[in-house]
Amino acid sequence: MKLGEGVEAAIHCAATLASVAGNSTMPGAALAESFGLSPSYLLKHLNMLSAALILESVPGPAGGYRLARPAERITLLDIVLAVEGREPAFRCGEIRQRGPVKLDASAYVKPCGINTAMLKAERAYRAALAETKLSDIVATYAAEGDPRSLAASCAFVERHQRPQKSS
């Protein structure tokens, strides 16, 4: 079991975008620089967040990304599912049917108990992720993060955010 590195990048980017003012945007290149990531690849992940309606994108110069809704209504689950896909981690291959004994398909109408148990655990995982809002992440960072790191982040956002003309 392994999560792609894009998840970490996506959450950090979303947290950063949560502190841009109003409807201003921040270019993907700036976000990449902010975390030392390769811009071309990060754009793929930002794109998935856009497709999932977690971010909005504005083209053109002075364009970039911003949150599509308030950070209070974005959960870690939203982000993880957008980047990693919605399929469960455990995919039942129905190997119980692959044996040498061929039974009628009607013998397998009930779902595999192993699959049921694994999916139940995954529901617990997702429920825990859904409990954490992006605003919680930001608030914790503001409250408990190191002041130097906090100041640097604010300065970076201040320097790269771009106000939009019309709302």
Add this chain to the structure above:
Amino acid sequence: MKLGEGVEAAIHCAATLASVAGNSTMPGAALAESFGLSPSYLLKHLNMLSAALILESVPGPAGGYRLARPAERITLLDIVLAVEGREPAFRCGEIRQRGPVKLDASAYVKPCGINTAMLKAERAYRAALAETKLSDIVATYAAEGDPRSLAASCAFVERHQRPQKSS
């Protein structure tokens, strides 16, 4: 997020081994045949289960695998960790430190809040897995599984299990 196919195989094998009588064993080749898996590859997973002290192996003709302890004391978590490894799915790459602004290491002594939140969700996942015992899987199968499938499984076990001489 994705679990390897070995997890499904390992759980099915463990469940099968749970119904071999006493200290009898079952060869890995029989388990592979039972689920239509490649024998050479399945052996790797069975080997990991042995290394994790979930299975015991007996060499020689009449050898094979058996549970190392009663199915009541084997959880799905035991099996998943043995096959997939014990590292968490989310690995914090500390990308918060990779930006252009270089801060002193003392600014990052507190763990990343994102990492904390992700690991909390993973604890929920593992807790749910730890709640399901292998005996539960077997019991559910016996109680709710299709009688034809059940009979076929029992016959297969009966045919391939091998009694051991000394306990």
Add this chain to the structure above:
DNA sequence: TTATCGTGGATAATTTTTGTCTGCAATGGG
């Protein structure tokens, strides 16, 4: 002695992940 079995390592095929590059459409500013 022999055939069967698990173990471990080497190796390769396949798939996934990660990363790069290019051309394109949108848009704001001169």
Add this chain to the structure above:
DNA sequence: CCCATTGCAGACAAAAATTATCCACGATAA
């Protein structure tokens, strides 16, 4: 109108993980 900047899509390539095969080896029961 022209140009620079930005997001978007797709082709492509590199790297890593997963899946799979094979063989030599030690153990062991018949």
